[in-house]
Amino acid sequence: MPTVIQPPWQTGYPVLLSDSITLDLTAAAGVTKQLNSQRLSNTYNTAVAIDELRFYVRPTAPAVTTGAATIGSHFDFGSFITAFCSVNGLHLMQNAVHLRSLGTLWQSDLTYGGYQKGFAGPTRHFTYPTTFFRWVFPEPLWIGRQGALDIRVAADAIASRPNDPSVDVPNVTVYVAALGRLQPVSQPQMVAYPYVAEYASTGITARAGTAFPAFAMASDPVFRNPFMNPITIERITNSLYLTSTNVGRQVDMLSNFPDPITMRLTDSRGNAIGGASGSSPIPLGGFIDPRTGDWTINRILDAYQFMYLELYANTDVNFGTQPIWYPRVAFSGTHLAELVP
Amino acid sequence: MTDVSQIRQPTGVYNPPGLHRPSDQYSDGSPISLIATATLVANSADSPNNVALKNPTPHPIELTEIRFHAHTSSLAIEGGAVGFKLEIGGVGSISDDFVQMWLFDKSSQLTRGETLQDAASTITNYMSEADYVWQLDTPLYIKSGETLAATFQHYGLISEDIVIDITYCGRVLVGHPTPRFRTIPFLAKWQGDSIDLTFITAAFPQTITAETDSTEVDLVNSQAQPVTVRRMIGRLLTLPTSTDNSQLSDEVQLLNDQIFDVNLRTSHGYELTRDFYPFRLVFGRDTRAYPGGFVLQPGDYVLAQVRASQNGITPLAGVYPTLITPVIPQISLIGERQVSL
Numbered sequence: 001m002p003t004v005i006q007p008p009w010q011t012g013y014p015v016l017l018s019d020s021i022t023l024d025l026t027a028a029a030g031v032t033k034q035l036n037s038q039r040l041s042n043t044y045n046t047a048v049a050i051d052e053l054r055f056y057v058r059p060t061a062p063a064v065t066t067g068a069a070t071i072g073s074h075f076d077f078g079s080f081i082t083a084f085c086s087v088n089g090l091h092l093m094q095n096a097v098h099l100r101s102l103g104t105l106w107q108s109d110l111t112y113g114g115y116q117k118g119f120a121g122p123t124r125h126f127t128y129p130t131t132f133f134r135w136v137f138p139e140p141l142w143i144g145r146q147g148a149l150d151i152r153v154a155a156d157a158i159a160s161r162p163n164d165p166s167v168d169v170p171n172v173t174v175y176v177a178a179l180g181r182l183q184p185v186s187q188p189q190m191v192a193y194p195y196v197a198e199y200a201s202t203g204i205t206a207r208a209g210t211a212f213p214a215f216a217m218a219s220d221p222v223f224r225n226p227f228m229n230p231i232t233i234e235r236i237t238n239s240l241y242l243t244s245t246n247v248g249r250q251v252d253m254l255s256n257f258p259d260p261i262t263m264r265l266t267d268s269r270g271n272a273i274g275g276a277s278g279s280s281p282i283p284l285g286g287f288i289d290p291r292t293g294d295w296t297i298n299r300i301l302d303a304y305q306f307m308y309l310e311l312y313a314n315t316d317v318n319f320g321t322q323p324i325w326y327p328r329v330a331f332s333g334t335h336l337a338e339l340v341p
Numbered sequence: 342m343t344d345v346s347q348i349r350q351p352t353g354v355y356n357p358p359g360l361h362r363p364s365d366q367y368s369d370g371s372p373i374s375l376i377a378t379a380t381l382v383a384n385s386a387d388s389p390n391n392v393a394l395k396n397p398t399p400h401p402i403e404l405t406e407i408r409f410h411a412h413t414s415s416l417a418i419e420g421g422a423v424g425f426k427l428e429i430g431g432v433g434s435i436s437d438d439f440v441q442m443w444l445f446d447k448s449s450q451l452t453r454g455e456t457l458q459d460a461a462s463t464i465t466n467y468m469s470e471a472d473y474v475w476q477l478d479t480p481l482y483i484k485s486g487e488t489l490a491a492t493f494q495h496y497g498l499i500s501e502d503i504v505i506d507i508t509y510c511g512r513v514l515v516g517h518p519t520p521r522f523r524t525i526p527f528l529a530k531w532q533g534d535s536i537d538l539t540f541i542t543a544a545f546p547q548t549i550t551a552e553t554d555s556t557e558v559d560l561v562n563s564q565a566q567p568v569t570v571r572r573m574i575g576r577l578l579t580l581p582t583s584t585d586n587s588q589l590s591d592e593v594q595l596l597n598d599q600i601f602d603v604n605l606r607t608s609h610g611y612e613l614t615r616d617f618y619p620f621r622l623v624f625g626r627d628t629r630a631y632p633g634g635f636v637l638q639p640g641d642y643v644l645a646q647v648r649a650s651q652n653g654i655t656p657l658a659g660v661y662p663t664l665i666t667p668v669i670p671q672i673s674l675i676g677e678r679q680v681s682l
Contacts (some may be wrong), residue, residue, distance in 0.1 A: 014634050058598065
């Protein structure tokens with residue numbers, strides 16, 4: 001049982017709340033598990049302000065494909081492990097969001113990033129692949145006394161992650177840590193809560209020839225502001241998850257070639273955010289900085305308004321092997337709300 | 342000081358009074374950088390030409406960052422191979438002991454590995470250069486003629502000479518009143534026992550662990566003033582073997598990530614972490630940093646426990662034990678104290 005911490009701890013002292021859970025990556029339908037909220041609860045006698053969430057994934061057993069095998073398995077758990085976070089019932093996410101979409105690339109450790117299997121080139125495969133991501137909040141997330149983070153983590157179903165390395169790493173442990181600091185006893189009435197929404201596209205085959213009937217967000221309000229107050233969208237992030245048997249590492253493709261997919265983004269009032277309605281969609285590299293994987297837009301999304309996203313295969317450029325791309329686009333921002341009790 | 346406006350200029354040269362001041366070319370905010378170099382042989386300590394690190398201006402300066410650069414002729418080098426000690430005459434040392442170059446501040450991702458090399462290698466993704474930057478939380482005030490003297494220590498972990506460059510970057514303060522206090526950086530470091538990881542090759546299942554703990558004299562505030570801790574840095578120094586270069590592979594880094602956990606608390610019993618958590622979760626894998634914000638009164642200290650456990654590691658023929666090398670955990674406290682000027 002966690003104990004209630006008493007003074008003399010002072011405002012500003014660091015806080016680390018953490019728990020872990022093991023996921024079975026071989027479950028055909030995917031698996032969702034909830035972390036122990038008691039271990040993610042504020043047991044201090046004052047509020048805490050959380051600055052960031054850290055996600056750290058490590059396997060419970062070595063990968064089957066190891067050593068000098070010619071078939072490499074290059075892992076990026078952030079491409080198919082998701083998290084859903086709320087605090088005292090207030091959702092911080094519209095849906096379950098892939099770990100990779102929670103931050104910009106510089107907040108991720110891409111040293112061992114990327115995801116592929118069956119690449120018979122110069123192999124980069126690891127016996128114990130681990131992955132680290134940080135979700136740094138634009139504004140600190142307040143958690144009042146006795147408040148708790150509610151975090152569920154999940155692995156995508158195998159069917160939605162073809163060419164998957166699950167046979168190599170059957171189980172992983174997902175560690176989540178909330179890092180912040182103690183706050184004064186007096187608490188603000190209104191707090192800027194973080195909010196993330198992600199669209200994980202179905203597969204788009206490069207050079208499909210005709211415009212891929214990519215996606216119409218209007219019928220699927222992923223990017224709708226569900227709150228009574230505006231959302232300040234800080235940034236839009238993009239990642240390209242790809243499956244192929246003979247392309248380079250995803251991290252390289254993402255860094256150098258974000259353009260297999262084109263995008264058009266408007267808001268529900270018809271204002272063009274990226275590419276005007278009726279005009280040709282613009283390659284993702286036109287919006288997304290390939291060095292960081294994000295696009296800082298600092299745009300207000302009014303209550304109940306939404307953004308309309310269209311994604312297409314880029315038919316103008318020869319991407320050679322015609323891999324299947326799974327673009328993920330997410331927005332991250334804050335909205336003001338009363339401090340949840 | 343010569344009134345340059347009275348100096349006769351050649352006919353035809355426009356030189357209005359006050360425009361040229363050859364004896365004092367500094368204006369408020371002028372950038373300044375002081376650089377010194379030394380070559381260290383193994384297992385020796387030496388100082389660079391500290392005259393070059395003396396404030397040469399007739400004004401006080403404030404240092405905003407200190408840059409470290411080390412290189413060898415051929416062997417891979419990381420920040421764990423060299424220690425620094427910085428001292429202001431009459432004020433005292435910034436640290437009680439030499440502190441490894443990579444423990445001064447968050448990782449800037451200029452160098453990401455933590456493995457040293459002491460044999461010619463065919464692996465090309467490690468460099469014989471290492472760069473680190475210490476961005477001071479509060480600029481360091483240096484009086485005119487005062488020196489922040491540096492001493493370097495070559496720990497002998499690699500056999501080659503190491504060439505060290507140290508650079509102080511800051512600006513000149515002209516016309517500012519002399520402050521009553523100045524903020525002096527503070528560093529304390531703990532280096533744990535070398536942990537031999539060969540136990541992970543033993544037959545499994547088993548629960549063998551190895552642990553090394555800091556003491557009350559390691560991460561301690563040894564100064565007479567309270568120290569506000571700004572952050573902590575954690576590193577896992579992987580020692581070289583004399584002939585085996587395979588430890589240079591990323592596999593070793595991932596192996597360490599899998600094995601090591603850490604637990605931190607202050608001398609008052611405040612739990613900076615509530616349990617053993619993965620080393621790379623607490624000291625984030627991208628920055629190697631844990632946030633600070635707490636105050637250590639004189640004599641207060643932080644206790645660190647680092648534990649190596651199997652955590653699912655199993656012996657694999659052909660992979661281990663050739664990759665297994667001793668690992669030394671290193672943790673630092675980075676803070677500030679105020680002294681009267």
